[in-house]
Amino acid sequence: xxxxxxxxxxxxxxxxxxxxxxxxxxxxxxxxxxxxxxxxxxxxxxxxxxxxxxxxxxxxxxxxxxxxxxxxxxxxxxxxxxxxxxxxxxxxxxxxxxxxxxxxxxxxxxxxxxxxxxxxxxxxxxxxxxxxxx
Numbered sequence: 001x002x003x004x005x006x007x008x009x010x011x012x013x014x015x016x017x018x019x020x021x022x023x024x025x026x027x028x029x030x031x032x033x034x035x036x037x038x039x040x041x042x043x044x045x046x047x048x049x050x051x052x053x054x055x056x057x058x059x060x061x062x063x064x065x066x067x068x069x070x071x072x073x074x075x076x077x078x079x080x081x082x083x084x085x086x087x088x089x090x091x092x093x094x095x096x097x098x099x100x101x102x103x104x105x106x107x108x109x110x111x112x113x114x115x116x117x118x119x120x121x122x123x124x125x126x127x128x129x130x131x132x133x134x
Contacts, residue, residue, distance in 0.1 A: 002034035003114050008045040010118035015059050021120050021133045037114060040078030041104045076108045098123050
C-alpha cells in the first residue's frame with residue numbers, strides 16, 4: 001500500500017480556500033486511497049497555527065477525530081525518543097533552515113520508507129523527499 005506523509009502545509013492548505021495549494025490538497029484528498037501518516041508534532045504545529053482564529057479551532061478538533069477514526073491514517077506518537085532524534089538531526093544540519101518539526105518528520109519518513117510528502121515546503125526536497133503540493 002502506498003504511504004504519504006502529511007505535513008502541516010497540507011492541513012493548512014486543505015482548510016483555507018484562499019491558500020495557493022488548496023485545490024491541489026483537495027484534489028489529492030478526493031482521489032488518494034493509500035495510507036496517510038503524520039506526527040503528533042505536525043498536529044501541534046497545526047494547532048499552534050490555528051490558535052488565534054476561533055473558526056479554525058473546531059476544524060482542528062474535527063481533523064484529529066477524523067485521523068483517529070480513519071484506518072487509512074496513522075499519527076506517529078510524540079515520544080521523547082523521537083524528539084531526541086529530531087533534535088540530533090536539527091543540530092547536525094546547521095547548514096539548513098529546517099525546523100525541529102521538519103527534522104522529526106524526516107526521521108519518521110525515513111523510518112517508514114516514505115518518499116512523498118503532502119507539502120510544498122522545499123525543505124522536504126532538500127532532505128531528499130518529493131513534495132507533492134508544489
